[in-house]
Amino acid sequence: MLSPFSLACSELKGNRKFVYSFILNLAIGLVGLIVLDQYKRLTSTEVSIKSKELMGADFLVVSRLEVPKSTQKRVENIIPETKQKTIKQTFFTMVDFGEDLHLTQISVVEENYPLYGNFIFENKTFDFSRIHNEKVVVLSSEIREQFQMSVGDIIELGESEFLVGGFIEEEPTGGVNAVSFAPKIYMSKKHLKETELVTRGSTSRYHYLYRCVSCELGKSEISQMKKVLDNPSTKILGHQSANEQTSRLYKYLSDYLSLCSLVALILSGVGLIYIFHSYLLRQRISLGVLKSLGADYYFCLKYLVWQVVILGLIGTTLSVLVSMLCFMVIRTIGGIGGLVVPGVFHLSGSFLAILLGVILSLAWCMPLITSFLSEKSSSLFQSETLKSPKKRISSFTLSYIPLFLIVTALAIWQSNSWVVGSVFIAVSALLFVFLYCCGVIASRLIELLAEYVNGPLRWSLLSLSRKRSRFIATLISLTFSVSFINLIPQIRQNILSEVKSKGGISKDLPSYFLFDMQKEDYDDLSKMANQHQLSMGVFAPMIQGRLLKIRDIGVENIENEEFSREGQSASWARNRTYNFSYYSQLKKSEKIIEGEWFQGVYSGSGDIEISLERRFAKRLGVHVGDSLQFLIMDKKINVVITSIRHIQWTSFDPNFFVVFQPGVLEGFPSQYLGSIKGTSDSEKVFRKNFYKRFVGGALLDVKKVVSRLIALVTQLEKIILAVGLLCLLSGFAVLIAIAYSKIYGDMKQMQLSKCIGMSFRQIRMQQIFEFGITGLLAVMVGSMSSILISFGISRIMIRNIFSVELQLLVFLSASVVFIAIFIGWWVSGRFLKQSKNANHLFD
């Protein structure tokens, strides 16, 4: 007995062009998603395996103050398997490298450091223990590159001199330090005192690293440890935290890139719907014959479903193989823009991808299948269905709801964020509707324009406008990809324009960022700045504390999900150490968006007012009028939120999430942060003088930091652009699929045109015009859409100034039009070269 499966296989064997089109479209759409999913899995796996080495411990205690020995004992008692302990102290200071002064991170370690992992030095034979036995230090390799230092040079650290013993190639992290802009120096604890680097008021971090036989720190152990801590600013971290810290940047990046690759997937879906629809039209007679021979609805359903499943399996398998190839290439070239591929390709993720590919293929094609099968058998022998157009469109649209839900779930899962995923889908859906409306309007205008032209141009305009659904489908798929490929550089441009002016870095940015300063330093600092044609910017106090209660509920009693980024952010916001400040006037980079600024200095009675940063308040889930309780230096302080501020973070001024009303925190010990603006002819001299006068303070060159940030963004942008190009590739794959379908569908018309005297050149010109006009419309609408969307993102979400990257926009637009014309020319040429084709009209 003939089974639907065997019939499906034989049908596919006889329709190879359709099979190749379907598989290729699906494969291109899935490749981006699979590659990024693999990368995320491998990074996560790799970091999990190496987390102890990354952290340098099984768990660690981090504090800005030295943890008393009694507290250390209480913590250690909770994990009795603790075998080894080492203490690392880190702080920032200015170091004179001969050529220039530079802010540097000093790591002071004990003899048994590191507990896990090893240093790898450029000079492989260097023995790290020399830093304890001799007055030797080791430096990060960027110091050698930037300041031309060498092994054997002498370096001054505070009041003492040290020999440069070696340069670090790789180091165990030994603590919490995700991204640092300062180069590092490692020295022994034995020599710290004589340097006199650690003075009153300077800020250090103390890392207490523990190694044990087999200790697993779960939530309950961490919770027990937190209870025995005296200081709210002290943190306990298990080695699993290294995963989050070190991979956070790439995690966010890959989440957003996954969304971009989802666009490629959606586009391939559009192409698949079109290809499958054309295929089903050609299958009408076969289906009618099957039914007339006694095949029931379910037989026909299985027959078509099997075809989709087989194609989905083959297409996804192909995409997995291509992804493996991409992986190999990226590994061979050593990664792209810092995105190094760890490990080997994991097949476990591939099975999920294959399942997803099959499910998505079915989701895209099932509405078409059910629509065709629901037609009366007799209508299958006619060229049009008997259903009224209205009923068909509405029921057809409804049948795509499952696909919409699947893609929405995919977007949320890939972005790890309810908000980002939902906004992405909403924007995509709106874009589809917008493009559909543009397509309808364009087809009407084109039809009107046809009256005023002649020859191939007129015929192409009539063909485009009268075959509306095909025109709109082509336009949507191409415009969608053009929109996204243009959107990505626009967003980058808007972010970078905040910090970059035409001549270089923005002149509004401060030149230096100061920290570890004291209140009494202000006057001398001001005079020194003026002497070097610089001026003081912000100079604000900073006090640390922790959040205890939100609206009278203790933060430890507030639970939320930690799957989504929103949940993770909320949890982080509640449990972190806070930096408070107080001042009476709003800074230039701030703007009140809700409530009112402080009503003068606190009088000693009534509510204490605070102002919160906008996004921070959202993470905490608080509003104007809500109460909070903070712990600052053993003192509990109750406050009321009286305003919410928007901060322009890219001003690089010292900004604070939480600002107190003046008159509350003045009695607490604080350090001061500040900024210096302007440019000087004698900046090196200024830095040297600063270092000599303010030994405990630190200067961060903002221009250098921003340059490095721009370089980092530019590097990452290459990856973002690569994924954007994948979207465009998907769009073009759809265009080629539609082109072949179109040409195939137009075959008889082209043969007829030949019969009635249309020349080869005229027929080809008509096709070129059709593709060229569609391409031109796509870039016009796509560019407009991308500018509108990036405007919305800039003004509403990021709240930046808006600007357009015109050069890239023009280049991409011209490329799209050119490629569309080329596709029309190439595909039509292939079909027209055979003059025998016209004979078939007589069959």
Add this chain to the structure above:
Amino acid sequence: MIKLTNISKSYHNPEKIQILENINLEVKKGDVCSIMGKSGSGKSTLLSLFAGLDVPSAGEITFHQKNYRSMNEAQMTDFRGKHIGIVFQSFYLMPHLTALENCMLPLEIFGIDGAKDRAFEMLKAVELDHRASHFPSQMSGGEQQRVAIARAIIHNPKLLLADEPSGNLDEKTGLLVMDLLFKVCEQHETALILVTHNKELGDRCSLKYILSDKNLERV
């Protein structure tokens, strides 16, 4: 006017299949010629040769002293557009063009002025001027075929090839269409070569041929 001399046609698929052998035929201006034969006898192949859409394996085709072999594909297309009209069994109107636009297409191809007015006149002649703005999907089979006839004759071709023009129509409509076809050919003094299965239609033609065993025999 058009003369076939010792025409043979064979295909290789992969063995050699002889379709036509030593066909000789001459059709003069105003002649109405029918070609009948069983399915697979080579009628469509013969029509393709007349139209210059295929090349004979042997023999010569001349049309007004112009040998088909002397023309390349572009020249043949141009020649066909100016001197030959074709009516198909399945009508083959451009589905996205109205009746008027379909009809004026042959004139538009050669950039002839007044194509729209001339097309409207032709539609009037086939009694379809009131359907000028309708698409093929909005017309019956008979109406579509009448538009096809109007399109085939609009440029005053010297030769009209009709491949079973009433084959997809009911008897009554088919007769109406055929009457129209004969009428317009007579009015424009266009030679007509009609391929048909219908003996009655064949009998209406002044020249009758039967294609059988790869040969053409006059009846």
